[in-house]
Amino acid sequence: GAVVSQHPSWVICKSGTSVKIECRSLDFQATTMFWYRQFPKQSLMLMATSNEGSKATYEQGVEKDKFLINHASLTLSTLTVTSAHPEDSSFYICSARVSVEQFFGPGTRLTVL
Amino acid sequence: GQNIDQPTEMTATEGAIVQINCTYQTSGFNGLFWYQQHAGEAPTFLSYNVLDGLEEKGRFSSFLSRSKGYSYLLLKELQMKDSASYLCAVRDTPRGSTLGRLYFGRGTQLTVWP
Numbered sequence: 001g002a003v004v005s006q007h008p009s010w011v012i013c014k015s016g017t018s019v020k021i022e023c024r025s026l027d028f029q030a031t032t033m034f035w036y037r038q039f040p041k042q043s044l045m046l047m048a049t050s051n052e053g054s055k056a057t058y059e060q061g062v063e064k065d066k067f068l069i070n071h072a073s074l075t076l077s078t079l080t081v082t083s084a085h086p087e088d089s090s091f092y093i094c095s096a097r098v099s100v101e102q103f104f105g106p107g108t109r110l111t112v113l
Numbered sequence: 114g115q116n117i118d119q120p121t122e123m124t125a126t127e128g129a130i131v132q133i134n135c136t137y138q139t140s141g142f143n144g145l146f147w148y149q150q151h152a153g154e155a156p157t158f159l160s161y162n163v164l165d166g167l168e169e170k171g172r173f174s175s176f177l178s179r180s181k182g183y184s185y186l187l188l189k190e191l192q193m194k195d196s197a198s199y200l201c202a203v204r205d206t207p208r209g210s211t212l213g214r215l216y217f218g219r220g221t222q223l224t225v226w227p
Binding site: 034036042043044045046049091093095100101102103104105106107109 | 157218
């Protein structure tokens, strides 16, 4: 299957700082990528749809100014958590669709102190 | 809105068969997926149903009834390594150039005992 990578795999930051997470499609081009967030023992919550060359589409309740998404190329989407706070600590997972299937990156564990 | 419901936890013994149910009410429907997720890892694809009926894939089978908004994942010949969370997900209908989005249930934590 298609491979999606994420970097970093984990990050610890201080409250108030910004963190950038990269998502790459390694062996295919992804016009659209999806960003999810997962809290402990909860399911994946869709945050936004990242579209190459255009603005991201955010789900209801997700602050677009706090979670900045940039999809600069067909193989790279980035999520920047701005002014991070402890409540933003979570597992962030990106995903890309190839035909019918949707493949997920390995996730990024963010801990905000 | 999207409402996807599945049991929180299930247990079974090695070699047994387990059925994990999922019911859904979504604003659009363009396929139902089952994923397996081990703790701290990303979900991995198990099955996809878009038409009514049963899809079989080795030890795993998935069933869909669109009229009832119901699906199940059937796991046969359970192994210890099958202990994981099983996520039911529904894709909504595409709008314009936007691909259908995948929405997940809360997941069913399956524990397989020896």
